[in-house]
Amino acid sequence: MSIYKEILGKQFYKLHPMLQKRYGFKDYKTFKATGVMHKITSGPKWLYLFKLFAARRKFLFPEHGNNIPFHIVNTQQIGSNGEQQVHWERRFYFPNINRDFNALMTLDIDKVIVKDYLGEPSLFYSELTFEVTDQGHLRIESQKQRLVLGKFELPIPRLFQGNVLVNESYVKENENFCIHVWITNPLIGTLFEYKGEFRTDDL
Structure with a gap:
């Protein structure tokens, strides 16, 4: 059972069938898709050096x-500690450079969260909650976050966190997944955002 199916429980079957296939990993261990991000926003210019x-x-x-242009690969795998993981690889093809946005997700069923380590090597940790909307979309929100410094993880006060909101859906008419990722901060506003669509490579 995939970590997403486990955390959603009965809600999982309210997802659009194509989202169930995408996040259920029933017939495969890897999901690959290609598409386009119609809009990518990078936030304030003074964060340039940090980014x-x-x-x-x-x-x-x-x-x-x-x-x-955009490409995504999600790979279900088992970690060295026997923990089920999903590795996320996202690549954005800008005119003069390619950029990656990777993550490693695992499940904490006791806290009913997905643990998300962002970057390689990890730079940030975020706890994620998952729910299904009335329209059958997948909605993901961040909760507690920590700054990762090697073996040390420092809690980030809420005022300085990058609050993540993700909405993913499937449009039957054009056989595309639609994604909107929005990262905001209470003080700064939008830190990072992308919105677009993609199609599985096996269609």
């Missing part, structure tokens, strides 16, 4: 633009 550093860790990046 340039984060880009080297395959996390946030300073580039922005419209209609940026």
